[in-house]
Amino acid sequence: MSKRRVAYYYDLGTHSRTRTTADVGAYTYGWGHLMKPQRMRMTHELVSAYGMLDKMHILRAKRASAESMTRFHTDEYIHFLSRVTPENFRQLTFDGTRFLIGDDNPAFEGVFEFCSISAGGSLAAAQRLASGATDIAINWAGGLHHAKKREASGFCYINDIVLAILELLRSVPRVLYIDIDCHHGDGVEEAFYTTDRVMTCSFHKYGEYFPGTGTLDDRGRGRGKGYAVNVPLRDGITDESFRSVFEPVIDKIMEVFRPSAIVLQCGADSLAGDRLGCFNLSMQGHANCLQYVRALNMPLILLGGGGYTVKNVARTWAYETACALGIQDDIDPNLPWNEYFEWFGPRYRLEVPPNNMDDMNMRDGSLEAVKTSVLKALCELPH
Ligand code: ZLV
Ligand code: CA
Ligand code: ZN
Numbered sequence: 001m002s003k004r005r006v007a008y009y010y011d012l013g014t015h016s017r018t019r020t021t022a023d024v025g026a027y028t029y030g031w032g033h034l035m036k037p038q039r040m041r042m043t044h045e046l047v048s049a050y051g052m053l054d055k056m057h058i059l060r061a062k063r064a065s066a067e068s069m070t071r072f073h074t075d076e077y078i079h080f081l082s083r084v085t086p087e088n089f090r091q092l093t094f095d096g097t098r099f100l101i102g103d104d105n106p107a108f109e110g111v112f113e114f115c116s117i118s119a120g121g122s123l124a125a126a127q128r129l130a131s132g133a134t135d136i137a138i139n140w141a142g143g144l145h146h147a148k149k150r151e152a153s154g155f156c157y158i159n160d161i162v163l164a165i166l167e168l169l170r171s172v173p174r175v176l177y178i179d180i181d182c183h184h185g186d187g188v189e190e191a192f193y194t195t196d197r198v199m200t201c202s203f204h205k206y207g208e209y210f211p212g213t214g215t216l217d218d219r220g221r222g223r224g225k226g227y228a229v230n231v232p233l234r235d236g237i238t239d240e241s242f243r244s245v246f247e248p249v250i251d252k253i254m255e256v257f258r259p260s261a262i263v264l265q266c267g268a269d270s271l272a273g274d275r276l277g278c279f280n281l282s283m284q285g286h287a288n289c290l291q292y293v294r295a296l297n298m299p300l301i302l303l304g305g306g307g308y309t310v311k312n313v314a315r316t317w318a319y320e321t322a323c324a325l326g327i328q329d330d331i332d333p334n335l336p337w338n339e340y341f342e343w344f345g346p347r348y349r350l351e352v353p354p355n356n357m358d359d360m361n362m363r364d365g366s367l368e369a370v371k372t373s374v375l376k377a378l379c380e381l382p383h
Helices: 036-049 075-083 087-093 111-131 160-169 185-193 239-258 283-294 310-325 362-379
Strands: 006-009 057-059 138-141 177-178 197-203 230-233 260-263 302-303
Touching: 006 075, 006 111, 006 310, 036 185, 036 310, 057 138, 075 111, 111 138, 111 160, 138 310, 177 239, 177 362, 185 197, 185 239, 197 239, 230 239, 230 362, 239 283, 239 362, 260 283, 283 302, 283 310
Parallel strands: 006 057, 006 138, 138 302, 177 197, 177 260, 197 230, 260 302
Antiparallel strands: none
């Protein structure tokens, strides 16, 4: 089956008599911050310029309410987040607990609205998938995997992924979460660390790198023992190396866990040339993960995440939207004209080429050792 029903969530903002809000791409974390929501607008422009909007259901999700966020986060944190502004941040923080820590997570203008768009998209995606109305649901504004129950972390305030998985668990027995962002998916792992109904599997750079968690030996606790899977990697991983560990690990997970739905976090900071990441994946190598997972023929949610070289994020998520639709072979490698055309020079092509950095994973058999260890642990699960 190559064609799937795809639901694509994008928030264009609201324009009513009483209230106007910006589209999701208009929010900014502040001058100089690496996280740029504008990449969602650029992705959407490319998706639109390629004529993909006619091929899927384009939906604007209801904004997530404060109450729906408390299915995972604490009331105190959500109360704080719904009130904080750049102006009152110092006062609120001084009066209460510190919820936003350090410069990673600024109290930017509209931060709560931004979070409710991101989380609203992932919640709606989960609901639509669970209802059977779609095969694949996409929310590039989601995937904010570091957010914790009672605090923001690593540019993430609300964990839309945890909220979406909790929503899926209302109607399905088991959910598989796969995370190909260059950083460890710690917030999602922590949320489901003690349950066997969610398997979390993160591929990430490990070693002197944020957030510092996700070793081979972190495998879950109690009933959840064995249901957290970590694949710690070194700098410079190539398409070929990544594939050589991704595919066998996913195969084994499918065999031993038999999920009823899959959530794939497509963080784009694992691409070559990312401003924060340190991997060497091409657009094709990154998209191969999606294509591999899509071919498993399970209800699937695709989410965004990191990605700091914005033109490459837009290229990749637009291409991955085409992969979701199964039309990637019909896509013109020369970019169509669009609002951001000049950003894509000098080649103006739909590509993210790898570079010539060393693949440290190929030194002293480290990748092979990681793969063997992960597969061995999975084989030990009851199945
Ligand atoms: O892509 O930061 O290393 C999903 C995601 O996974 C840190 N943060 C924290 C821990 C203490 N530090 C440093 C705080 C510095 C704040 C400013 C930067 C400023 C300029 C350039 C780079 C950074 C930076 N911050 C690089 N790495 C960090 C990480 C957070 C990474 C989040 C990844 C998020 C969306
Ligand atoms: Ca990851
Ligand atoms: Zn990341």
